[in-house]
Amino acid sequence: MKELIEYIATSLVDDPTQVFVSQRRQGATVNIRLEVSKEDMGRVIGRGGKVAAAMRSLLRVAAANDHKRANLQIVEPE
Amino acid sequence: MTESRATLEMIAPTVDEAIDKALEELGLTDDEVEVEVLDEGSKGMLGIGARQARVRLTVKDSQPAPRSAAQAQTPADMDNTMSIASHTVTELLDRMGIRAEVSCRVGAADEEGQTPIIVDIQGNDLSILIGKRAETLNALQYVTRLIVGKEVGGGVNLIVDVEGYRERRERGLRELAQRMAQQALKTGHSQTLEPMPPGERRIIHLELQNMEGVRTESTGEEPKRKVVIIPDEGEQ
Numbered sequence: 295m296k297e298l299i300e301y302i303a304t305s306l307v308d309d310p311t312q313v314f315v316s317q318r319r320q321g322a323t324v325n326i327r328l329e330v331s332k333e334d335m336g337r338v339i340g341r342g343g344k345v346a347a348a349m350r351s352l353l354r355v356a357a358a359n360d361h362k363r364a365n366l367q368i369v370e371p372e
Numbered sequence: 373m374t375e376s377r378a379t380l381e382m383i384a385p386t387v388d389e390a391i392d393k394a395l396e397e398l399g400l401t402d403d404e405v406e407v408e409v410l411d412e413g414s415k416g417m418l419g420i421g422a423r424q425a426r427v428r429l430t431v432k433d434s435q436p437a438p439r440s441a442a443q444a445q446t447p448a449d450m451d452n453t454m455s456i457a458s459h460t461v462t463e464l465l466d467r468m469g470i471r472a473e474v475s476c477r478v479g480a481a482d483e484e485g486q487t488p489i490i491v492d493i494q495g496n497d498l499s500i501l502i503g504k505r506a507e508t509l510n511a512l513q514y515v516t517r518l519i520v521g522k523e524v525g526g527g528v529n530l531i532v533d534v535e536g537y538r539e540r541r542e543r544g545l546r547e548l549a550q551r552m553a554q555q556a557l558k559t560g561h562s563q564t565l566e567p568m569p570p571g572e573r574r575i576i577h578l579e580l581q582n583m584e585g586v587r588t589e590s591t592g593e594e595p596k597r598k599v600v601i602i603p604d605e606g607e608q
Contacts, residue, residue: 301464355468356468358500
C-alpha cells in the first residue's frame with residue numbers, strides 16, 4: 295500500500311528526494327503518512343483536493359485486496 | 373518575440389467546471405496555466421437570475437504551446453506517450469495488487485478530430501477497478517494522466533478503460549438519452565436523469581444536441597450533478 299502512494303507521489307512532485315512515506319498498522323486499518331516538500335504539497339493535493347481524493351480511491355482498492363482499510367494523511371515537513 | 377500568450381475564456385455553471393472544461397480544451401494541467409475568475413456566477417432564486425461562472429485561463433510563459441490538437445503529436449511522440457502510459461498503468465496496478473493485462477492503442481477521433489490514447493485493462497473480475505459510478509476507474513485515469521503528462525511535459529488526451537466498460541457505458545447512455553428524450557416529447561414533462569460525472573453528462577448532451585423538440589441542461593452540484601431533458605413545449 296505504501297508502495298502505491300510512494301510511486302504516485304514521487305512521479306508527481308518536482309523533488310522526489312523529499313518524498314517520505316510511512317505505514318502503520320492498527321488492527322484492520324493501515325495508516326499511511328505521506329510527507330512531501332512544502333513546494334510540492336499542491337501537486338499531491340490538487341485543486342479542490344482532487345489528486346488526494348484520487349490517491350485515496352486507489353488506495354482503497356489496494357487495501358481491500360488485502361482485506362484492510364487504509365487512511366492517507368498528507369503532511370508538510372516540520 | 374511578440375508577447376502573444378494563449379488565453380481561453382470558458383463559461384460553465386460553476387467555477388470548477390469552467391476550469392475543468394478549459395483545461396480539457398487546452399490539454400494542459402492546472403499548474404501550467406494561470407486562472408482568473410471573471411465571474412463566480414450565481415445560482416439565482418429558483419433558477420431565476422442564475423448566472424454562469426466565467427473564467428479566463430492564460431498559459432504560463434515557460435510552457436510550450438497548447439498541444440491539445442492532435443497536430444502537435446508526431447507519430448514518434450504518440451508512440452513514446454503510449455509506452456509511458458501503459459508502463460504507468462502497469463506500475464499502478466502492480467502496486468494496487470491487481471493482476472491484469474495492459475494494452476494501449478490509439479482511439480477513434482472525437483468531434484474535434486482529436487485522437488485519444490486508450491489504455492485497456494483486461495483481467496478477471498475487475499469490477500473492483502471500476503467502482504461505484506466509475507469512481508475508481510476515473511481516479512486511475514486522472515492519476516495516469518497526471519503522471520504521463522508530467523513525463524511528456526504537457527497535457528495528454530488519455531482514456532483508461534477496464535474490459536470495455538467505457539464503451540458499453542457510452543452505448544447504454546446514448547440509448548438512455550434517446551429513451552428519455554422520447555419520454556419528454558410524449559409527456560411534455562422534463563426528464564431528470566441520475567447523477568453522472570462530467571464525461572457521462574457530455575455524452576448525453578452530445579447525443580441530444582441535434583434532436584428536434586428537446587434541449588438539455590445540467591443542474592445541481594458535483595458530484596450530484598444531473599442532466600435534465602426539457603421539451604420545447606409543455607411545462608418545464
